[in-house]
Amino acid sequence: MNLRNVAIIAHVDHGKTTLVDQLFRQSGTFRDNQRIEERAMDSNDLEKERGITILAKATSVEWEGTRINIVDTPGHADFGGEVERILSMVDGVILLVDASEGAMPQTKFVTGKALKLGLRPIVVVNKIDRPDERIQEVLDEVFDLFVSLEATDEQLDFPVLYASGRNGYANASPDLREGTLKPLFQKIVDHVPAPSADPDGPFKFLVTLLDRDNFLGRILTGLVFSGSVKTNQAIHALDNDGKIVETGRASKIMTFRGLERVPTDEANAGDIISLAGLTVATVSNTICDPTVTEPLHAQAIDPPTLSMRFAVNDSPMAGREGTKVTSRMIRDRLFREAESNVAIKVTEAADRDSYEVAGRGELQLGVLIETMRREGFELGISRPRVLFGEDESGQKTEPYETVIIDVDDEYSGTVVEKMAIRKAELTDMRPSGGGKTRITFSAPSRGMIGYHGEFLSDTRGTGIMNRLFEKYGPHKGKIEGRKNGVLISNGSGEANSYALGPLEERGILFVGHGEALYEGMIVGENAKPDDLEVNPMKAKQLTNFRASGGKDDAIRLTPPKKATLEQAIAYIDDDEMVEVTPKSIRLRKRYLDPHERKKASRAKMVA
Numbered sequence: 001m002n003l004r005n006v007a008i009i010a011h012v013d014h015g016k017t018t019l020v021d022q023l024f025r026q027s028g029t030f031r032d033n034q035r036i037e038e039r040a041m042d043s044n045d046l047e048k049e050r051g052i053t054i055l056a057k058a059t060s061v062e063w064e065g066t067r068i069n070i071v072d073t074p075g076h077a078d079f080g081g082e083v084e085r086i087l088s089m090v091d092g093v094i095l096l097v098d099a100s101e102g103a104m105p106q107t108k109f110v111t112g113k114a115l116k117l118g119l120r121p122i123v124v125v126n127k128i129d130r131p132d133e134r135i136q137e138v139l140d141e142v143f144d145l146f147v148s149l150e151a152t153d154e155q156l157d158f159p160v161l162y163a164s165g166r167n168g169y170a171n172a173s174p175d176l177r178e179g180t181l182k183p184l185f186q187k188i189v190d191h192v193p194a195p196s197a198d199p200d201g202p203f204k205f206l207v208t209l210l211d212r213d214n215f216l217g218r219i220l221t222g223l224v225f226s227g228s229v230k231t232n233q234a235i236h237a238l239d240n241d242g243k244i245v246e247t248g249r250a251s252k253i254m255t256f257r258g259l260e261r262v263p264t265d266e267a268n269a270g271d272i273i274s275l276a277g278l279t280v281a282t283v284s285n286t287i288c289d290p291t292v293t294e295p296l297h298a299q300a301i302d303p304p305t306l307s308m309r310f311a312v313n314d315s316p317m318a319g320r321e322g323t324k325v326t327s328r329m330i331r332d333r334l335f336r337e338a339e340s341n342v343a344i345k346v347t348e349a350a351d352r353d354s355y356e357v358a359g360r361g362e363l364q365l366g367v368l369i370e371t372m373r374r375e376g377f378e379l380g381i382s383r384p385r386v387l388f389g390e391d392e393s394g395q396k397t398e399p400y401e402t403v404i405i406d407v408d409d410e411y412s413g414t415v416v417e418k419m420a421i422r423k424a425e426l427t428d429m430r431p432s433g434g435g436k437t438r439i440t441f442s443a444p445s446r447g448m449i450g451y452h453g454e455f456l457s458d459t460r461g462t463g464i465m466n467r468l469f470e471k472y473g474p475h476k477g478k479i480e481g482r483k484n485g486v487l488i489s490n491g492s493g494e495a496n497s498y499a500l501g502p503l504e505e506r507g508i509l510f511v512g513h514g515e516a517l518y519e520g521m522i523v524g525e526n527a528k529p530d531d532l533e534v535n536p537m538k539a540k541q542l543t544n545f546r547a548s549g550g551k552d553d554a555i556r557l558t559p560p561k562k563a564t565l566e567q568a569i570a571y572i573d574d575d576e577m578v579e580v581t582p583k584s585i586r587l588r589k590r591y592l593d594p595h596e597r598k599k600a601s602r603a604k605m606v607a
Helices: 016-026 043-049 076-091 105-116 137-146 183-190 327-340 362-375 409-421 449-457 497-506 565-571 594-606
Strands: 002-012 055-063 068-074 091-096 120-125 162-166 169-171 203-215 217-226 228-229 235-239 242-247 254-259 259-262 267-268 272-276 286-288 306-312 345-348 354-359 380-384 396-408 425-433 437-443 464-474 485-487 507-509 522-526 532-534 576-580 585-589
Touching: 002 016, 002 076, 002 105, 002 183, 002 522, 016 055, 016 068, 016 076, 068 183, 076 105, 076 169, 076 203, 076 217, 091 105, 091 137, 091 183, 105 120, 120 137, 120 183, 137 235, 137 380, 162 217, 203 272, 203 327, 254 267, 286 354, 306 327, 306 362, 327 354, 354 362, 362 380, 362 576, 380 497, 409 425, 409 437, 409 449, 409 522, 437 464, 449 565, 497 507, 497 522, 497 532, 522 532, 565 576, 565 585
Parallel strands: 002 068, 002 091, 055 254, 091 120, 120 162, 485 532
Antiparallel strands: 055 068, 162 169, 203 217, 203 286, 217 272, 228 267, 235 242, 235 286, 254 259, 254 272, 306 354, 306 380, 345 354, 380 576, 396 437, 396 464, 425 437, 485 522, 507 522, 576 585
């Protein structure tokens, strides 16, 4: 059968997964009466809840005698590691661009990687049925992007289709608003080359995705570069240096058919398959015939730029809500994650009760923490910190990001002012139509930590911010952090509305009546810059005398401000932590005892 291997890449929310849904339907992968969930490829619970793709996943459709293996990729820069490694599996890419938003940061990031590998793109301008579409301008932006990424003349001569993924049509003309996806299928078959694999050579297979199955164990997914493999055939795994990692047999071989993995007795060169039978082999290893000694070249992955400390939960409420609370369990889980997710690095701290986890951004690490808490883990999480470097002359460097902000004209001044405080440099500012302005900054990653919540408040929830790693540049010096102090509980017990009422005048409360508290827990934000220890558990002293003048009226409290996991991580300061359990997210000071806090604060001032 003819084969085509293609990846769909785009910025977040430009419609990749919805387009794949329609490709399934129109290729006959689903029965007409089959009930399919929307965005079928987003199979993970977190993906469904957030409406974003987090993991790269392979699938396959058949069209007029050609099997098209499609890889759906995440659109968020934090999950760029997922995209970088799968590009070695494909021979072409479909670049999906929103007809209104145009080329965005993630588009630039992944397209640059694809062009470097020599892949020839098919550009699909999606959502052409939007009332604010600007098709021609968007196409010009894409061409300029390709030129800036040093595309070859062959790559610049890209075919263009105009589509609406939701309505299931694609056409060569921007004026048509009906039809099917047949032109897209035809373009993939005509434009994407067949896999340049060697069918007669020895079996070689590069692992790009790692999965686990309760019955089959470790499942390795990737492209067969040469030869063929049969069930129970002897194989071994080589690392990047050519050392043998392990030897074994291919106990199960599976190919993709729609959303399912189907067992097969034999797989040939050029196909994307999943293989079971090995217990140690991991991502970027070469699985091959025992006669092969040279490994395949694995794609280099960009380094992490941000790290957080994952510690054992040592609060007074530890162990009440979670089932996995020991450092050994946390260690095993983190090292298992680092094995399958090549963009994450885990190192053990000297105290052996905490681990430094480095990744691409707050969202990527936030998704890992959210996944772990759903599995029953309890953790203490520190404030994110950037990973510094050094240039040739020994000067300190730090990561910079390209920040693109779409905002209503009336809020642009506020955004520019706030970004300047965070040491960001304005590189471009232009109207984007509809009363909106697009502002581009080059900003140190350090300054962007914790800004997103403030940004949404400043723009009344209408602003859109996209960030992408740009470079390592000169260190920018001190950057102002959070302006407000916090309200800290001075004892343990239950919060009482009698005590919380007067505390509302001090700032914003994070806890409500009846919530369990402990000494050192953060119960609110102080309106002033200093931290303040308060007693939120104080109850009214009962006497035999009735209060005069209606003083016994019920106390009316403003509902407490509850932070999501990402908001909590972005909010905390260097001397604070987020306590994460399956049921709760609490903010606390790193040192719960006030004397310990004073001692640590004095030591910091001396240092």
